[in-house]
Amino acid sequence: MRDTEVMSRPENSLGEALRAWRDRLTTDDVGLPATGRRRTAGLRREEVASLAGVSVDYLLRLEQGRARCPSRHVIASIARALRLTGDEVCHLHLVAGLLPPVAGQVPHEVPPSVDRLVSRWEDTAVGVFSASWTLLTWTQSWAALLGDPGTRPPRERNLIRAVFAEPSAAGRSALLPFPADQNTAAFKAALVADLRLALAAYPGEKELAELVRESTQVSADFREVWGTATLGSRLGGRTRIQHPLVGEIVLDSDVLKVPDHDMRIMTYTAEPGTPDAEKLDLLRGTAVRTALPLSAG
Structure with a gap:
């Protein structure tokens, strides 16, 4: 086990958290234009992927639990795209199987x-x-x-x-x-x-x-x-x-x-x-x- 990994995590807790945080945001929250009628509330998966600089397919696999080992850089990018708070950033790291950022490390979460x-x-x-x-x-x-x-x-x-x-x-x-x-x-x-x-x-x-x-x-x-x-x-x-x-x-x-x-x-x-x-x-x-x-x- 890598020194950044946590011992265990609930089944697909990462995907559930990502979907919940995506659903609570609007295009106004992240500075994107509203395009087309939306069947559900929240941002589209394509919009979050674009903001985070990851592929839509990879974000889909994270949400579905088919991708299990995202890097710290990917997690930091997704946290910024979803406008997470400090406590939420820590939770995201934990459900992704990573230890949260600690003091003494270069900050990568844009406030x-x-x-x-x-x-x-x-x-x-x-x-x-x-x-x-x-x-x-x-x-x-x-x-x-x-x-x-x-x-x-x-x-x-x-x-x-x-x-x-x-x-x-x-x-x-x-x-x-x-x-x-x-x-x-x-x-x-x-x-x-x-x-x-x-x-x-x-x-x-x-x-x-x-x-x-x-x-x-x-x-x-x-x-x-x-x-x-x-x-x-x-x-x-x-x-x-x-x-x-x-x-x-x-x-x-x-x-x-x-x-x-x-x-x-x-x-x-x-x-x-x-x-x-x-x-x-x-x-x-x-x-x-x-x-x-x-x-x-």
């Missing part, structure tokens, strides 16, 4: 206050990252601009891996193109400096230790920056994206921190009235829902 904020920014490309720089939730505008992260496994949604991996590595361009009008070395230094702070805040977190070990092995750039005891500059800046639908688009990127929950909110915006703003508007209208092959400039 309701941040969820509400993101839902009101649906027209803006917004992504919420954990302290380990794993992408937790995002707007449809983010998916339209950078490709849908929901098509990738959680491991490939990590920004450290995306930035310091080889340029051809999967997941890189779906998270963050490199800054255009800002020194790339300074950006990397800022990112690693933030990761160093996270490692100090969560010294027992295996995920962080593994991320540092892996990045040190695969990236000479990471080894160089990690071995330099200097503070990084701000993470935002001007960013150039080569998009397959609208061509080159130059945006302002900003990173806002949520100290109480140790999360980072990244946004991409354009100055109103500019050609770049028009391109963003076009992308919003297309509502791209699939991963797009992007390249950084």
Whole structure:
């Protein structure tokens, strides 16, 4: 038995809990448009799957009790999609056969206050990252601009891996193109400096230790920056994206921190009235829902 597993759990208690929590939500609760007449109350399974970044088939198998060993990342994503409270998140972990999150671990549950904020920014490309720089939730505008992260496994949604991996590595361009009008070395230094702070805040977190070990092995750039005891500059800046639908688009990127929950909110915006703003508007209208092959400039 894994050290994260619990000894026993009631028969299909996970599926029953998931259905009950899905039934109590409305499209207004999660910031989705109401579409078509509904035979029953609550969200459709397809809507929850989309919000959580999992397949509809997998969510169906969880609800029916045919899938029994969801990962922590999947459980955290479903908890966010269902807008669970802290106590409900603990219960979800237990019925999924996992020990609840404990103090000292990097938070991966997006709090309701941040969820509400993101839902009101649906027209803006917004992504919420954990302290380990794993992408937790995002707007449809983010998916339209950078490709849908929901098509990738959680491991490939990590920004450290995306930035310091080889340029051809999967997941890189779906998270963050490199800054255009800002020194790339300074950006990397800022990112690693933030990761160093996270490692100090969560010294027992295996995920962080593994991320540092892996990045040190695969990236000479990471080894160089990690071995330099200097503070990084701000993470935002001007960013150039080569998009397959609208061509080159130059945006302002900003990173806002949520100290109480140790999360980072990244946004991409354009100055109103500019050609770049028009391109963003076009992308919003297309509502791209699939991963797009992007390249950084």
